[in-house]
Amino acid sequence: MKELLKLARGSLEAYFKNERLKVSAKIKKKYSDKKACFVTLSENKKLRGCIGSLKPRQELWKDVVENSVNAGFHDFRFFPLAEKELGNIKIEISVLTIPKRLGIGEKVFDKINKKVGIILKKDGKSATFLPQVWEQISSKRKFLEQLSIKAGLNKDDWKNSEIWFYKVESVRE
Numbered sequence: 001m002k003e004l005l006k007l008a009r010g011s012l013e014a015y016f017k018n019e020r021l022k023v024s025a026k027i028k029k030k031y032s033d034k035k036a037c038f039v040t041l042s043e044n045k046k047l048r049g050c051i052g053s054l055k056p057r058q059e060l061w062k063d064v065v066e067n068s069v070n071a072g073f074h075d076f077r078f079f080p081l082a083e084k085e086l087g088n089i090k091i092e093i094s095v096l097t098i099p100k101r102l103g104i105g106e107k108v109f110d111k112i113n114k115k116v117g118i119i120l121k122k123d124g125k126s127a128t129f130l131p132q133v134w135e136q137i138s139s140k141r142k143f144l145e146q147l148s149i150k151a152g153l154n155k156d157d158w159k160n161s162e163i164w165f166y167k168v169e170s171v172r173e
Contacts, residue, residue, distance in 0.1 A: 001093065001095070001169070001171040002171060003027055003030070003031075004031065004037075004060075004061075004064050004093050004171065005091055005093060005171060005172075005173055007021075007023065007027060007061060007064050007065060007068075008039055008064055008065075008068040008091045008093060009068075009091060011064070011065045011068040011069055012068055012069070012072050012081065012086060012089070013086070015069050015072065015073065016083045016086070021065060023061060023065070027061055028059070028061055030061075031059060031060040031061035031064070032059045032060070032061070033056075033059065033060055034056040034057065034058060034059060034060070035056050035059075035060040035063065035095055035096070036052065036053040036054055036055050036056045036057070036063065036095070036096045036098075037052055037053060037060060037063045037064055037067060037093055037094060037095045037096060038050060038051065038052025038053070038067065038093070038094045038096070038130055038168075039051060039052060039064065039067040039068045039070075039071045039091065039092070039093055040071065040091070040092040040093075040094070040130070040132075041071050041072060041081070041089050041090070041091060041092075042089070042090045042092070043085060043088050043089055043090070044088065048078060048081070048085075048089060049071035049072055049075040049077075049078050049081070050071055050075060050130075051067050051070035051071040051074065051075055052067050052071075052094070052096075053067065053096075054096065054099060054119060054128060054166075055098070055099070056098070060095065064093060068091070072089075090172065090173045091172065091173050092132075092170060092171070092172035092173070093170060093171055093172075094117075094130050094131075094132070094168040094169070094170040095168060095169045095170070096117065096166045096167070096168050097166050097167045097168070098166070099119055099164040099165065099166040100164060100165060100166070101162065101163075101164050102163045102164060102165050103162075103163060104160060104161070104162060104163070105120075105144070105158045105159040105160055105161050105162075105163055106159045106160070108163055109140065109144075112140055112144075112163070112165075113165070114131075114134045114138070114140070115131055115134075115167070116131055116165040116166060116167055117129060117130045117131045117165065117166045117167070117168060118143070118144070118147060118163060118164070118165055119163070119164035119165070119166070120144070120147045120148060120151055120153075120158055120161045120162070120163060120164075121151075121161060121162040121164065122151070122153055122157055122160070122161035122162065123153075125151045125152050125153055126151055127147050127148075127150040127151035127152075128147075129143065129146075129147050129150070130168060131167070131168055132168075132170070144158035145158065148161070
């Protein structure tokens, strides 16, 4: 999966040069399965952008390219990357399994595993935290409260929201 990191960085570099990224036939073939991924950018160990897909919709290599550019330039929480930042940016790619429904919030609270990503859904709103977020928010209750807020809900709305989970395989620089 290390090649995906090079692909992600190449996507950012090509964007700055306003060039079309050249992707080798070998990479296209190796990562041709439809899979979902998230690309996370950090600068000095602080989040700088994170965009991804929850469901497979295109070949993995394409998802990496698209999500890299979106994380760098279209994450509404951050200003677009400046070219001078690129040297300080660290990239992490998380490839997701297909999400599975766990159940409704409070009813499945004890079944929540801190090794998985969580998707919360309620009233047409949703949000996700990758499993890596457990490193910053180790309390299950706080994790779910913050996820509710991220989804634009009240902090306790997780209690009667649908909870989904997924696993990731990740690689980082």
